[in-house]
Amino acid sequence: MKNWRYLILSLVLSLFIHYYVTAVLMEIFGMGWYPIQFVVWCIELVVIYDALMFFTKNWNVKHRAMFFFAYYLFLIIALLIRYDQGISIIQLNPFACLREIYYGSWTEWIVFAFNIGYFMFMPWVNGLFISSNKENFIVSVFIGFLCEFMQLIFHRGVFDLGDISLYVVGILLGIYVKEKYHVHLKEKSEVHDN
Template sequence: MRHTRYPYLFKTLIFLLCFSLSKWVYDSFLISYAYYISSYGADFALSLNLIITLIISYFTYVFLGFCSSRQIRSSTLIACYFIYLFYLFSLLYLLFLKNIGTQGFSLNPLSFIEDIKNGSRFVPIMNLLMFIPMGFLYPLSRKNIFLGFLGILMVESCQFVFHLGVFDLGDVSLNLLSLTIGNLFYSYFLRSWRPKHILAHNPL
């Protein structure tokens, strides 16, 4: 984002606007789902709400900057992925803590359909969306699909072996589909798009 006279003030105002918008979206549509992982007291829930709102605000700010200039710094993109990975691993860690002592398995690769029919949409949607950005990092190929499948299978197996949850082939199916969607974007869109829009030094 560029503003000729007061660039930092302009950026601050834009970020505050993004924060206000993100807080409204979070409070209106997402806060009820956050309780799924926030059963650790009021202080934890409050901190979690603030962190998620700030993450959404930053991504919204970056997205608006890209829409304005049609370009993005490589350092900004790296920061986005760092935040994404931090959130992803924190989410997995909290979910594992929530399920300590739980063990089970489901060998139905379409078990998520039954979950959706029963009104439990949050977990299937998250399983479908959470690995798409990771899939943006490399192209679609049999080798990459196989390695992604092994990685997801390892996480699910750890849940079962260490009594941290349920080994669910439905989760494996959605996570693998999530990676594949990201791979498809990389192969057919991002590979040619990246050299024109990602800058090494120029600011937003």
């Protein structure tokens, strides 16, 4: 019965987040097609439900697999559902986004926050199956390169080293937070054991 409460709470939170944040961002980036928005909302619901199950210690292998699948499905949707831009450009300046932000580009702020925020959770997701931080970092950065390469191949954006550098910042932040969280859990369990 407790899981139903988590599901209802996840439903309310995902609707709130989707209506006030995700749908607005999708409209800005030209992805306002309603079937896509529904799929994205379903993924948000799964991610929030799994996060609640994780933090309340009710998480099992089924929830891990569901979370892993939803996370990477959302990544593929974010990359490939955008309209075909008809261009294949390679941006080799890893700090180009900082220059754009300096000159006042508000869309670069959104891209900056999205790239860091989205990839910050990748070490948590990959950590479900990869225990070593070094391997987790390498796999996460490889996935970032793969994402940029897919954008180049399918004409969905620019192969941008600036985005990859933001992915690396997000991945490092994610590994740092994950380690701090695990240290906190370890200290908490030692206090309860004594």
